[in-house]
Amino acid sequence: MRKIFLLLALFPLLLAQQEITIRIRGGIPAIRIAVPPFKIKAYTDQGKAAAREIEETFRADLAFSRVFEPLSRDLLALVKDTNPDKPDLKAWESVGASVVFMGKVEERGGQLRFTGKLYDARTKGFILGKSFFGKAKFRRLMAHRMGDELLKYFGQIPIFTSKIAFISDRDGNRELYIMDYDGMNQVRLTYTKGMEMLPAWSHNGEMVAYTSFRRGSPSLYIRFIYQGKDKLVAQGGSNITPDFSPDDKLLLYSSSLPGNYEIFLYNLRTEQRRRLTYSYGSDLSPKWSPDGEKILFSSDRSGSPQLYIMDKNGKNPRRITFQGSYNASPDWAPDGDRVVYVSRVMGRFNLYILYLSTSQVIKLTSGMAMNENPCFSPDGRHIVFSSNRSGRYQIYIMDYDGKNLRQLTSRGNNLMPSWQKINHRR
Numbered sequence: 175m176r177k178i179f180l181l182l183a184l185f186p187l188l189l190a191q192q193e194i195t196i197r198i199r200g201g202i203p204a205i206r207i208a209v210p211p212f213k214i215k216a217y218t219d220q221g222k223a224a225a226r227e228i229e230e231t232f233r234a235d236l237a238f239s240r241v242f243e244p245l246s247r248d249l250l251a252l253v254k255d256t257n258p259d260k261p262d263l264k265a266w267e268s269v270g271a272s273v274v275f276m277g278k279v280e281e282r283g284g285q286l287r288f289t290g291k292l293y294d295a296r297t298k299g300f301i302l303g304k305s306f307f308g309k310a311k312f313r314r315l316m317a318h319r320m321g322d323e324l325l326k327y328f329g330q331i332p333i334f335t336s337k338i339a340f341i342s343d344r345d346g347n348r349e350l351y352i353m354d355y356d357g358m359n360q361v362r363l364t365y366t367k368g369m370e371m372l373p374a375w376s377h378n379g380e381m382v383a384y385t386s387f388r389r390g391s392p393s394l395y396i397r398f399i400y401q402g403k404d405k406l407v408a409q410g411g412s413n414i415t416p417d418f419s420p421d422d423k424l425l426l427y428s429s430s431l432p433g434n435y436e437i438f439l440y441n442l443r444t445e446q447r448r449r450l451t452y453s454y455g456s457d458l459s460p461k462w463s464p465d466g467e468k469i470l471f472s473s474d475r476s477g478s479p480q481l482y483i484m485d486k487n488g489k490n491p492r493r494i495t496f497q498g499s500y501n502a503s504p505d506w507a508p509d510g511d512r513v514v515y516v517s518r519v520m521g522r523f524n525l526y527i528l529y530l531s532t533s534q535v536i537k538l539t540s541g542m543a544m545n546e547n548p549c550f551s552p553d554g555r556h557i558v559f560s561s562n563r564s565g566r567y568q569i570y571i572m573d574y575d576g577k578n579l580r581q582l583t584s585r586g587n588n589l590m591p592s593w594q595k596i597n598h599r600r
Contacts, residue, residue, distance in 0.1 A: 204243035205328065208271035208295070209233055210250055213258055213278040221281035224310040228279055228288055231317035234356065235334045240555045240573060241325060245271055258291055267295040275324070285309055288316045292324065302327055314358060331508070331553035336594045338558055339373035339382050340569055344586030350384055350397065355551070355593070357569070357582030363397060364404075375594035376418045382592070383407070383416035383425055394427055396442075407440055408447070415459045418595075419466050426450075426460040426469065437471060437488070450488030459503055462486075464510045472502040472515075481515060481528070495528065497535065503547055507554040508595070512574075514538075514548040514557055525559060527574070538576035547589060550574075552596040558582075560589035 212229045216222040236242040253265045258276035266274045274293045279286055285308060292301040304323045306316040315335070322332030336355050341348050345362065348369045353360040364370055368388035375382055382397045394413040396405045407413075411431035418425055425440040432449070435456035440447045451457045455475030462469060467486055472479050478499040484491035495501040500518040507513065513528045525538040525548045539545040543563035550557055551571075558571045567587040572579045582588075 204239075204241060206245060206270055206272045207236060207242045208245045208250065208253070208266045208269070208274045209236065210253065210255055210261075210274075210276065213256060213276075214280075216279070216281040216286075218281065220310060221286065224286055224313040225279035225281070228286070228313050228317045229277060231314050231356075232277065232290075232320055235318060235321035236324075238356070238556075238578075239321070239325065239330075239333075241328065241330050245269065258289070261293055263293055263295045263298045271295045273301065277320075286313060286316070288320060290320050290323075292327070314354070318354070325553075331596060333552050333556075333596075336552050336596065337375065337379065338569070338582070338591050338593050339375055339384075340560075340583070340588055340591040341371055341373065342583070342586050342588045344588070350382065351588075352382070352399070353582065355571075357580075360583070363399070372414055372416070372590055373592045374416045374418060375592050376422045377420060377595045378422055379594050379596075381418070381422070383418065383427070385414045385416075396425075408438070417461050419462050420464065420595075421466065426462065428456075428458045428460065437469070450484075451491075461504060461506045463506055464508050470504050470506050470513060472504060481513065494530065501526075505549045507550045507574075508552065509554050512550075512554065514550060516546055516548065525557070525576075536575070538572070547591060549591055549593045551593050556593075558591040558593050560591060 214225045216225050236244050249269045252269050255262045258278050261274055261276050272295055274295050276291045278289045287305060287307045289305040291303045294301055304320060306319055308316060318334035321334040325332045333355060337352050338355060339352050342351050347367060349362055350364040350370045350373055351360055351362050366386055366388040368386055371385050373382050373384040380399055384395060385392045386395050392412040392414055394408040394416060396407055408429060411429055413427055413429045416425055416427040423442055427438055428435045429438050435458050436449055437451040437457045437460045438447050438449050453475040455473050457471055457473045460469050460471040469484050469486055471482055473482050479502045480493055481495040481501050481504050482491045482493050498517050502516050504513050504515040511529055511531050515526055516523050517526050522542060523544045523546060524540060525545050527536040543561050545559055545561045548557050548559040555574050556571055557574060560567050561570055567589040568581055569583045569588045569591050570579055570581050
C-alpha cells in the first residue's frame with residue numbers, strides 16, 4: 175500500500191479530465207538596452223576566451239530576463255561607440271535604446287576584472303557602475319552577478335546567480351545534483367548508491383531537503399551544501415515532498431506514517447514536529463505561500479487529486495481546483511496570486527497556471543509528452559520542469575506564459591527540479 179501512495183506522489187494517475195479553457199495574460203514592456211561590444215584587454219588566449227564568455231553570458235542573461243530587451247546586433251552596428259566612460263547617448267537613443275551598458279574586461283596578473291557602467295539614453299545621465307574581480311574560472315559568476323545588479327537597480331528580483339536542484343541517473347542510480355539557472359556547472363551532491371528524489375531548496379541557498387532510500391524506506395534529509403553534510407529529518411513510513419518556509423525555520427513534508435499521507439511541520443531549531451492534516455485521503459506536495467501564512471497542497475480527500483489551500487496551522491482548508499479529475503504537484507508563484515501545477519488532459523500530463531484572484535486557468539504545455547514537477551523561478555517570470563518530450567526525462571525552463579522553451583540537461587534521465595527561492599523580506 176505504501177508503494178501505491180508513493181507512486182501517487184510522483185506520477186499522475188490515468189484519470190479522465192475535461193479540457194480546460196486557455197487564456198494568456200500579457201507581460202510588462204521590457205526595458206530596451208543597448209549592449210555594444212565589450213572593450214577587452216587580455217594578453218593570453220585563456221584571458222581572451224574568458225572575456226568573450228563573460229560578454230556572451232551577460233548578454234544571454236539579459237535576453238532571458240524578460241525585464242530587458244537587448245537591441246539586435248544590426249541596431250548595435252549603426253552606432254560606432256567604444257568609449258565606456260563617455261558613450262554617445264544621443265546616438266543610442268536614436269536607435270531605440272532606453273539605457274546603455276558599456277562593458278570592459280581586463281586581464282591583470284592572471285585574473286580578470288569585469289567593469290560595467292549603465293547610462294540613461296534619454297536623460298543622458300550616468301546610472302550606476304560595478305566591477306567584479308576574480309580568477310577566470312569565475313567568469314560566468316561575474317557575468318551573472320553583474321546582471322543581478324542591473325535587475326536590483328530596476329527593483330527586480332535577481333535570478334542569474336540562483337541555482338536549480340534536480341535528480342539524475344546519469345551515473346547509474348538517481349542522485350542529487352545542482353546547477354546554475356542556465357544549466358551550466360552541473361554538480362553531483364550525493365553518493366549514497368540509493369535512490370534520491372524530490373529536492374527542495376531553502377531560501378538562503380545553503381540547504382536542500384530531499385528524500386532518500388539509503389535506509390530502505392523513503393526518509394527525509396537536509397543537505398547542508400557548503401558543509402557537505404546530511405541531517406536525517408524524518409524516517410518511518412514514506413517521507414516526501416519537503417518545502418522550506420520563507421524564513422527557513424520550518425519544513426513542511428508529507429508522511430505516510432499515520433497510514434495514509436498527511437502533512438507534517440518540522441521545526442529546524444527545536445527538531446519538534448507537528449501533524450497538520452487529518453483527512454481520509456492522501457495530502458501531498460505542501461508549499462508555503464510567499465508570506466508564510468498559507469499552505470498549498472494536493473489531496474484526493476474529495477475522491478480525486480485536487481489542489482487546496484489551508485492556514486499555516488492546518489485549519490480552514492479550501493479547494494481551489496474544480497476542473498479536471500487530476501490536479502497535483504503545485505508550486506506557488508512569488509507574487510502569491512499564481513499556482514502552477516500538473517493536470518491530466520486527454521491522457522497526457524501538462525502544466526497549467528491558476529490565477530487565484532480570478533480563477534483564470536492557463537495551459538502552458540501541449541503535445542504527447544509527459545510534463546511534470548513544475549517550479550517557479552525566484553522572480554515568477556520563468557518555470558522549470560521535467561519532460562520526456564525528447565525521449566528521456568530532461569530538465570527544461572520556459573517563460574511563465576509557455577514561451578522561450580530551453581533544455582538544460584542531456585545526460586541520462588533528469589527530473590524533479592527545484593528552483594531556489596529567494597526571500598527579499600529579510
